[in-house]
Amino acid sequence: MARGARLLLVLALLAALLAVLLQFYRLRKPRLWTVEELSIYNGTDEGLPILLGILGYSSVFDVTKGRSHYGPGGGYHHFAGRLQSYVLVPFFNFIVVDHMDASRAFVSGNFTGDGLTDSLQGLSSSEVNSIVDWRKFYFERYM
Numbered sequence: 001m002a003r004g005a006r007l008l009l010v011l012a013l014l015a016a017l018l019a020v021l022l023q024f025y026r027l028r029k030p031r032l033w034t035v036e037e038l039s040i041y042n043g044t045d046e047g048l049p050i051l052l053g054i055l056g057y058s059s060v061f062d063v064t065k066g067r068s069h070y071g072p073g074g075g076y077h078h079f080a081g082r083l084q085s086y087v088l089v090p091f092f093n094f095i096v097v098d099h100m101d102a103s104r105a106f107v108s109g110n111f112t113g114d115g116l117t118d119s120l121q122g123l124s125s126s127e128v129n130s131i132v133d134w135r136k137f138y139f140e141r142y143m
Contacts, residue, residue, distance in 0.1 A: 033060050042081025043071035050080045054106075054135045061142040078111045106134045 033053060038060065041051035050070045053060040063070045063080070070080045105115045107127040120128055 031060065039081045043067065043074075043077060052079050052081075052138065054138060055131065059135060059138070061138045063138075063142055065142075078105065106131050 033051075038051055038053055041048050043050040049062045049064040050067060051060050052063045052070065066074075066076075068074055069076045071077060074080075104119060104123070105111050107123065107130045108115050120131070
């Protein structure tokens with residue numbers, strides 16, 4: 001093979017590799033969601049994925065493979081299509097980002113009314129850490 005042809009082949013392979021890497025980056029780049037956008041993906045429309053957000057707008061996970069858990073009638077359906085976000089907690093520097101979520105329910109087990117709240121006020125540091133651990137779980141299982 002001529003030297004020029006080899007160079008073109010190498011450049012073509014590098015271009016293809018770059019295209020694949022850019023596509024991977026685009027897919028992994030966090031997207032910011034609004035409450036209204038996310039609420040559509042609550043599992044009631046079987047043609048759409050089921051999404052769950054925890055600890056902020058950019059930590060949204062596609063939990064569709066767990067439809068039996070997160071879809072209608074599933075034990076965790078109350079989390080689907082919601083942002084589980086956070087509020088100001090001393091020493092954690094968290095900020096309020098949403099009022100339609102259920103972060104507290106991750107540690108309280110209260111999945112009704114007052115339990116489906118974003119307020120972490122009054123939770124112990126170990127309870128807040130438990131919510132952070134749930135976020136790690138979703139990263140490991142659904143990313």
